[in-house]
Amino acid sequence: MERPLTVLRMSLYHPTQGSAVFATVPQRLQHDTSPLLVGRGLDAHLQLHLPRLSRQHLSLEPYREKGSALLAFNLKALSRRGCVWVNGLVLRFLEQVPLSTINRVAFAGIQMVVHVEGGTSLEAFVCCFHVSPSPLIYRPQAEETDEWEDIPKEPPAPGSEPPVPGHLGFLYGPSSTADSSPQPSIGGGTEIQLQREPADGALC
Amino acid sequence: MQAASPPPGGVVSQHTDLEGLVPLAGAAAAMSSFEDADTEETVTSLRVTIYHPGQMQNGIFQSIRFYNPEKLPSSEVVKFGRNSTICRYTFQDKQVSRVQFSLQLFKKFDSSVLSFEIKNMSRKTSLLVDSTELGYLNKVELPYRCMVRFGEYQLLVEKEDGESLEFFETLFIMSPRPLLQEHDWPAGKPTPEFCRSSLWCTQSTSLSASPREMDENEY
Numbered sequence: 001m002e003r004p005l006t007v008l009r010m011s012l013y014h015p016t017q018g019s020a021v022f023a024t025v026p027q028r029l030q031h032d033t034s035p036l037l038v039g040r041g042l043d044a045h046l047q048l049h050l051p052r053l054s055r056q057h058l059s060l061e062p063y064r065e066k067g068s069a070l071l072a073f074n075l076k077a078l079s080r081r082g083c084v085w086v087n088g089l090v091l092r093f094l095e096q097v098p099l100s101t102i103n104r105v106a107f108a109g110i111q112m113v114v115h116v117e118g119g120t121s122l123e124a125f126v127c128c129f130h131v132s133p134s135p136l137i138y139r140p141q142a143e144e145t146d147e148w149e150d151i152p153k154e155p156p157a158p159g160s161e162p163p164v165p166g167h168l169g170f171l172y173g174p175s176s177t178a179d180s181s182p183q184p185s186i187g188g189g190t191e192i193q194l195q196r197e198p199a200d201g202a203l204c
Numbered sequence: 205m206q207a208a209s210p211p212p213g214g215v216v217s218q219h220t221d222l223e224g225l226v227p228l229a230g231a232a233a234a235m236s237s238f239e240d241a242d243t244e245e246t247v248t249s250l251r252v253t254i255y256h257p258g259q260m261q262n263g264i265f266q267s268i269r270f271y272n273p274e275k276l277p278s279s280e281v282v283k284f285g286r287n288s289t290i291c292r293y294t295f296q297d298k299q300v301s302r303v304q305f306s307l308q309l310f311k312k313f314d315s316s317v318l319s320f321e322i323k324n325m326s327r328k329t330s331l332l333v334d335s336t337e338l339g340y341l342n343k344v345e346l347p348y349r350c351m352v353r354f355g356e357y358q359l360l361v362e363k364e365d366g367e368s369l370e371f372f373e374t375l376f377i378m379s380p381r382p383l384l385q386e387h388d389w390p391a392g393k394p395t396p397e398f399c400r401s402s403l404w405c406t407q408s409t410s411l412s413a414s415p416r417e418m419d420e421n422e423y
Binding site: 033034035056061062063064065066071076078080092093094095096122 | 308309323342369
């Protein structure tokens with residue numbers, strides 16, 4: 001009996017109207033256990049058409065946590081010039097972070113939400129793509145997801161000037177176990193606002 | 205740098221910052237580019253010392269170029285295994301998986317140097333990293349020095365930090381004896397004393413050792 005494949009449901013958005021950025025994105029892509037490359041290059045498994053993108057901009061690497069039967073994923077930044085924003089963290093070249101169940105990712109003006117539905121197959125996984133006509137990542141006050149319903153929403157910490165378009169602040173509850181990298185917390189209360197804004201104030 | 209006599213009809217440049225020497229135009233250009241070039245960064249280096257009990261008879265290491273430093277891009281996933289199309293480094297052994305394990309670099313958030321992860325890519329065989337056992341697709345960060353084992357293969361993996369984020373270097377050494385326990389030398393076979401010091405390794409290429417130890421084509 002075949003084991004169910006892990007599914008990555010990936011929603012994509014870019015502000016340009018009638019965007020050709022996602023012209024070659026299939027509805028469904030099955031991939032083996034090698035890293036999935038995302039970028040502008042022809043050898044990218046998910047090829048996006050944007051001059052700002054690096055040929056290899058980021059990778060999604062499947063692996064297995066010790067003792068787990070499910071595939072897990074690691075997102076690694078591969079762009080030397082650009083960066084990748086993931087769930088409030090800014091990743092620079094070769095930095096990486098494990099993915100949570102729901103992930104907000106931004107790079108080169110592209111917004112991507114990745115929802116991981118774990119399956120027990122260790123041979124392959126599937127990506128299902130959806131191109132969104134509207135932005136995927138909002139200011140925290142406007143954000144509503146199943147994951148964070150029980151977390152009271154606070155305005156951004158004073159002094160943190162959200163750049164446009166779409167502030168990518170992402171509030172983690174104290175119960176969040178997804179992100180283990182040591183980021184400084186801003187503001188008080190039980191909220192941990194994990195943000196590392198790029199130095200020039202621009203989004204990745 | 206010694207000044208050579210100028211070629212007939214050649215242009216000689218007056219290069220006073222070479223302490224009165226007057227080099228050839230070509231030499232001056234080379235010297236200038238050497239002096240003006242960006243300072244070369246040190247590279248992270250990974251030294252892998254391998255041993256397998258059948259290494260002398262079976263030709264399992266014949267496609268690995270020992271003592272040959274190789275510079276690789278830091279974004280590469282370095283695969284080890286039997287399949288030479290997929291793997292960067294191949295073991296010619298039917299008992300080795302097509303891809304046995306892989307090494308990949310990453311940078312920690314609070315670090316300026318590169319770190320390695322090792323991932324078991326074999327469904328059949330566990331990968332031991334010191335005392336940690338990795339199953340299929342399990343991975344672990346490599347410490348600066350560790351023993352990696354699968355089947356009868358033993359690999360001592362040692363990392364030296366470097367500045368460059370772009371490249372890293374690999375160097376393979378074949379150990380004449382097991383890495384984990386002391387064995388007597390096989391009788392009658394002259395082999396050099398095994399020494400792990402990097403000083404020896406740099407000197408070894410200039411030693412007039414018997415070709416036997418250096419010639420991987422023999423296997």
